[in-house]
Amino acid sequence: MASTLPDNPSLERLRSDARALQRGVTSNDRGTVEMIRRYHPRPDIALESERFRLHDAQLVVARSYGFSSWPALVGYLRVADELAVDPTGIEEDAMNVADRFCSLASLRYDHTDAPPRWRAAADLLGANLDVPQHHIWAAASAADAVALRRHLAARPELATTMGGPFGWVPLLYLCYSRVPLSCNEDDVLAAAATLLDAGADPNSGYLWRAMSTPFTALTGVFGEGEQGPGRQPRHRFAPALARLLLQRGAHPVDQQTLYNRMFRADDSHLELLFDHGLADAGPSPWERRLGEAMETRNQMWQRQIDWAAGHGFAQRLALLARNGIDVSGAELVEPEFPEDPNARDADGATPLHHAAWSGDVDLIRRLLEAGADPTVVDSRFGTTPLGWAQHAYQTEAADYLDSWQTRTL
Structure with a gap:
């Protein structure tokens, strides 16, 4: 399974965590015991020993982060030490x-x-x-x-x-x-x-803050991510540059690219990668190098399927199916227009906030016409939908919201 290590993991900190587990067993801490029962393959034997041993504690720490053993975890950290970059x-x-x-x-x-x-x-x-x-x-x-x-x-x-x-x-x-x-x-x-x-090397890359999914040359070209295309855009010549890299040997299975580009309905990246063998390519150089620290192919595809199904991306599910990916268990959630255009989520954001963030001008228009309040402020960031659009550099959405508010003053 994929590693769940925190950003910039420290071996010394992980050793300290293992020693803390030992102390927790000695003091019969309930949370510690529950953690050992969850992650140790033979918890009863480990806990019934005269003294909970350090190697058992290390095994629990390693397995809690997705590694099969403490040596596997330490081995990954040695590799990450060479390749990790923290741009922040x-x-x-x-x-x-x-x-x-x-x-x-x-x-x-x-x-x-x-x-x-x-x-x-x-x-x-x-x-x-x-x-x-x-x-x-x-x-x-x-x-x-x-x-x-x-x-x-x-x-x-x-x-x-x-x-x-x-x-x-x-x-x-x-x-x-x-x-x-x-x-x-x-x-x-x-x-x-x-x-x-x-x-x-067309498969050049680095480990962002030691995260176990490599940021490759292809990742950089395809761009996008959690902050949206306004703040993390694709390379200006992404299709041609990505095609060149793939023709020169870049491996088509690029997990970080698939993650970064899954948030929006556009599938051009998947179409290009499938054309170059994404569906059935053998192990990538990065998969060979990082081993069990990386997510499995099944995990990679399941995340794509779950996101597509949960966000109404029917065309993506069809594209995956045409290329031999099993989507039979997916239940497509059709996008629904909200009954209350001013309903708030847990962070106090309305549907208009989210439409502004994603730059969906058509949805913004429909929400405003249905009575959405463009002046409402969310409780997390304390700003309006216009502020969300501006922060995301969704210029078309920001201009539309600004002009709407000007017209209605």
């Missing part, structure tokens, strides 16, 4: 200009992702035109094929060298860049091909 821990003010450009240009999958950062990267580049010459990672962020060739001619090994603010290989900076530059699709593809021709 980067101090941009202390960076040189090239590293700062890379950081501002990149989709980081944290709360700072937003168009103003990428515009700031473009402004920085405009004021420092030689930034792509500083190092290969900046050249990749700018998709500057000429600068990339110059760096590689001097040092061919740079194609696979980790560096820049995140310790990524150059291909990742190219795939995660969202800086609005004047380059066209051919320019970006030429830059990517330059790196691939020089030996860049």
Whole structure:
């Protein structure tokens, strides 16, 4: 099963948790005993020993996080130590200009992702035109094929060298860049091909805050995620760039891509991945490397099925079925227009808040015409549906809500 470790896990903290379990058994703590009975394969034998042993406690800790054993957990942490990156821990003010450009240009999958950062990267580049010459990672962020060739001619090994603010290989900076530059699709593809021709791995990736689902080059290209397409957009040339990576050997089973793109009804990513063998591809390099820390294929597909069924994505279920994925147990929940357009959820948000967040202008219009109050404030963030649309950079939805409120004043 997939690992459920917290972000940035610490081996020392996990060892401390195991020792705490030992103490909990000694004091006959009810919660500790229940945890051991849930996760230990032979709880009665372990608990009836004269002293609850450390290796039993470690086994319980490992199994509680989805690992079969303590050595398997420790082995994963050793791998994660090499590949983990925490973009939220980067101090941009202390960076040189090239590293700062890379950081501002990149989709980081944290709360700072937003168009103003990428515009700031473009402004920085405009004021420092030689930034792509500083190092290969900046050249990749700018998709500057000429600068990339110059760096590689001097040092061919740079194609696979980790560096820049995140310790990524150059291909990742190219795939995660969202800086609005004047380059066209051919320019970006030429830059990517330059790196691939020089030996860049199309399956390059990293572990976001040591999470066991890798963020690959494809993940960066396909984009999106929990914060929505306004704050975490696809690469401007996503279809062509993803196709190039797949043609050059990127594995089509990319769990993080499937997760990030499942929230909206568009299935273009799935169609492209299925065309390149998603349904029946063998183990990916990442699955081989991370082993049991990664979710199984069954878990991957079940999450896709559950989300599609629960959100009325009938076309996605049909697409999965056409490609041999068993969706027979799925019960499609048809979207229903709310009886009360001002009903609040547990966080005080109304259907209009959620429609604004997702940028569904047609639903926003219907809700307003049915009497939804655009001035209502949710209890979690303390803002209106317009505020939700603005925060999500759903500009069309924000403009519609703003104009509606102006008309009704």
